[in-house]
Amino acid sequence: MRIAAVLFVAAPVLAACQREAETQAPEIRPVRTVIATREKAGEKVVLTGQIEAQNEAAMAFRIGGRMIERPVNVGDRVEAGQVLARLDPVNELNALRSAQAANVAAEAQLVQARNAFGRQEHLLRNGFTTRANFDQAQQALQTAQAQVDNTEAQLEIASDRVAFTELKADVSGTITARGAEPGEVVQAGQMIVQLARQDGRDAVFDVPAQMLRTAPSDPVVSVRLTDDPSVSAVGRVREIAPQANAQTRNFPVRVGLDNPPAGLRLGSTVTGTMVMDSVPVISLPASALTTAEQNPAVWVVDPVASTVSLRNIEIVRHDPATVIVSSGIDTGDIVVTAGVQALHPGQKVRLLGSAK
Secondary structure, three states: OHHHHHHHHHHHHHHHHHHHHHOOOOOOEEEEEEEOOEEEOOOEEEEEEEEEEOOEEEEEOOOOEEEEEOOOOOOOEEOOOOEEEEEOOHHHHHHHHHHHHHHHHHHHHHHHHHHHHHHHHHHHHHOOOOHHHHHHHHHHHHHHHHHHHHHHHHHHHHHHHHHOOEEEOOOOEEEEEEOOOOOOEEOOOOEEEEEEEOOOEEEEEEEOHHHHHHOOOOOEEEEEEOOEEEEEEEEEEEEEOOOOOOOOOOEEEEEEEOOOOOOOOOOOEEEEEEEOOOOEEEEEEHHHOEEEOOEEEEEEEEOOOOEEEEEEOEEEEEOOOEEEEEEOOOOOOEEEEEOHHHOOOOOEEEEEEEOO
16 A cells, blocks of 8 residues: 555656656757858879971982991981981982083083074075075074973982982971981881970870860960979970870870970970869868768758758869869858767757867
């Protein structure tokens, strides 16, 4: 009876405590927040390439023959008009002398024919010769004149062929390759030396196709010497190869350099930096990131009710300190950056201040 009496008295007390707990105000969590702001944030891309001549020409003889001399080698600087190589000129000199002799003979024939025509013209005027003899002398004069014209043309050709036995640089530049050695019999058009003209230099990079699709239309590329970053220049894309490299499947891209310093020598390894097209994004501290339904999300504060809700977001990229968001939140949203693990939807929060 005594136990029953105690339970009877305690029951109202327990019920009153339960009602008091139910009527207590919900717990308010203190959180730190940031206000989302949208700004442009272009991504930097770094590639490795090398310096090449902007204009490079394969120097070759116009005629074939045995090369007897090549006074230049790879790396030599040459000036316009400097001799790069010579062919054996014996055959061309003989042909020149033959053309000269033929021209002298033709000119003698022309003098003789001109004199004969003059006599026939004088005789015909005075009636002492026939019209047929005059016509024959006139035809001989025309034939002799044509022969002189022909031998003069042959003489010019022979003279040019003698000049073609010397290969000369058309512009100043640097020898970057050689294609034949003295003593070889070379063909017309065969590359003897490769001449990089000194009027410009390119930085050449192998660029993946995906990067080409997302690159700006006219980007400014910063180029630095790999072993000495203090040697640098800027340039713009001058040429994109229409076909990918067979081994790398990347596309060679040539960047024309503006006023490159002397330190950017041909063949030097360089590093190129380019900022990709920037789109408006929101940058948040990495501590704000959580998940909702296995997707990235953040807690957003309702400024009126002081409650939080989960918001799924799309991430452009992230690192240990920062998350770059492209969509899901907008400018002015209040995002929780500290205390996200202890929150649940609809929970009231108290703002401690913005995260730095």
